[in-house]
Amino acid sequence: MRREPVPLARHLSVYEDRGHTVLELRGEIDIASAARIGPFLDRVTGRPGIRLVVDLRPVEFFDCSGLRLLYRARVRVLERGGQLHLVCTHPLTLRVFRVTGLARLLPPLPSLDEAVARSEAASGSL
Template sequence: MGVYEPAFSLRERVVRGAVVVELTGEIDILAEQRLAPLLEALAGRSREVLVIDLRHVTFIDASGVRLLLRARDRVVRGGGRLRVVRGGATVAKVIRIAGVEPAFTWLDGFPAALGGVPA
């Protein structure tokens, strides 16, 4: 039997006071179940700005969209702001079809104010 390796990951760091969350891989129902508590905690910790970077997301479904919406709601409840770095065409299409694009403040790249492209 092989060892299960998730098709997703979350990397978190603080850059110039902002909490930056880089999501990678397939953000589906399994990812939502595993990442939701982590993202909820990070969103609650972010008193000013939370940046969610979707550039390395290869797939997102309704569960992934729900994950983003929950993070947004948590950040707003705490008085912070959420910024989302756009993902690829597949991710953008799902966001557009779900009708939630206006719910987020979108960035076309990693913010220069946070040091440009994250490592």
């Protein structure tokens, strides 16, 4: 059952969807917003076995501070036996992921449904 996102900050909403924690980032993800998002992201990624989806579709601007957030989240989730999937459709953000190599480590998916399906397939839940 999907619930509407509950705003935690101007740039972040979190909700549960089919057994996954979904973090929806919005607006401009830069050094200032990353500083506010980081502590919350650390709390979420500290949970053992978390199934996390980071949804960047509402993001309008994404710089290297956002890349650091995602890379740190990926490392923390994998260290704790969890799964992390990324949803992104913005052409400029996708280009940043390809150029920096993050797309190889955290392949962007076009929809939340595809991210959840990929997670369920990886865990054998299908």
